[in-house]
Amino acid sequence: MVPLWFYLVVSAALFAIGAYGALARRNAIAIVMSVELMLNAANINLVAFWRYLNPFEINGQIFAAFVFIVAAAEAAVGLALIIAIYRSRQTVIVEDVNMLKW
Amino acid sequence: MEITWQTIAFAAFAVMTLGGGLMVVISRNLWHSALFLMLSFFGTSGLFVLLVAPFLAAVQVLVYIGAIAILVLFAIMLTRRMMGLEETQNTQWPAAAAVAVILFIILVITVSPLVDEKAVTDIFGDKVANFNANLPVDPDAKDSGVVANQDLNIVTVEAIGEALVTRDGFVLPFELASILLTAALIGAIVVAREDEA
Numbered sequence: 217m218v219p220l221w222f223y224l225v226v227s228a229a230l231f232a233i234g235a236y237g238a239l240a241r242r243n244a245i246a247i248v249m250s251v252e253l254m255l256n257a258a259n260i261n262l263v264a265f266w267r268y269l270n271p272f273e274i275n276g277q278i279f280a281a282f283v284f285i286v287a288a289a290e291a292a293v294g295l296a297l298i299i300a301i302y303r304s305r306q307t308v309i310v311e312d313v314n315m316l317k318w
Numbered sequence: 319m320e321i322t323w324q325t326i327a328f329a330a331f332a333v334m335t336l337g338g339g340l341m342v343v344i345s346r347n348l349w350h351s352a353l354f355l356m357l358s359f360f361g362t363s364g365l366f367v368l369l370v371a372p373f374l375a376a377v378q379v380l381v382y383i384g385a386i387a388i389l390v391l392f393a394i395m396l397t398r399r400m401m402g403l404e405e406t407q408n409t410q411w412p413a414a415a416a417v418a419v420i421l422f423i424i425l426v427i428t429v430s431p432l433v434d435e436k437a438v439t440d441i442f443g444d445k446v447a448n449f450n451a452n453l454p455v456d457p458d459a460k461d462s463g464v465v466a467n468q469d470l471n472i473v474t475v476e477a478i479g480e481a482l483v484t485r486d487g488f489v490l491p492f493e494l495a496s497i498l499l500t501a502a503l504i505g506a507i508v509v510a511r512e513d514e515a
Contacts, residue, residue: 217467218328221432223365226332228425230339230358232418237343239414240407243400245393246348249355252386253339256362259374260335267369271465274473274481278488280374281478284381285495289502291386295393296510302397303512309400311408 223264231257244301244308248294255287328368334361348394348401356387370467373475 237250266276338358366375481487
């Protein structure tokens with residue numbers, strides 16, 4: 217069986233990729249996608265630890281299910297905000313949306 | 319460690335997850351990014367299957383690929399003028415890359431004590447050993463004390479559903495999650511709809 221740390225390294229790499237995307241992309245939709253990648257990385261971690269350390273309690277899987285719920289809510293509200301901004305400013309480039317910047 | 323079908327499947331799904339994720343952040347075409355995002359989600363779903371979490375794998379396909387990725391595709395189409403940007407990365411991308419690499423190195427250093435399979439039980443106490451004492455462990459990984467896949471039949475969808483609605487389970491977080499989803503649904507509609515006065 218694949219050792220636990222394989223999963224943890226994959227999850228760490230996925231999280232780093234998502235963090236890079238969230239920091240470096242200009243398009244707000246790409247940033248939302250990167251955040252989804254980071255949530256996925258956290259989920260891999262949760263399920264891997266559940267499987268290897270405590271597989272007879274289902275808490276780990278329930279945790280992962282709640283991450284799904286939060287991810288779905290986040291995607292819906294985030295994309296609605298992006299569409300509203302696009303409608304009023306005709307842009308989804310985060311640098312151009314600086315109305316609140318002093 | 320010998321190469322088994324499980325190892326090969328793990329490698330394939332890991333490459334799918336990480337390659338897809340990497341293409342999401344570096345692809346110049348946003349539409350391709352969204353399609354690679356689907357690939358990455360599918361790879362994660364495969365990893366869940368390998369971790370004997372079939373319910374989560376199915377939910378991953380349904381919720382992430384079936385709902386979130388489609389929502390992203392719709393958002394891209396609604397903002398189509400923004401798809402062909404000349405510059406997809408902002409000016410701070412070298413700093414962002416450095417941050418990501420440093421983060422990865424820190425995480426790997428944190429994980430590195432677990433490379434020794436016996437250390438897993440040492441670090442996390444005797445819990446693993448106690449749980450698994452009376453059960454046959456995976457013959458491929460005797461030293462690690464990990465339960466074999468076929469002994470995990472007790473974690474069914476029924477068990478997950480029961481845990482979500484019993485009082486000493488997760489009924490409060492479950493109800494809070496329902497409220498969160500309702501609030502998100504209403505909030506998304508209110509924010510995104512056109513003002514008609």
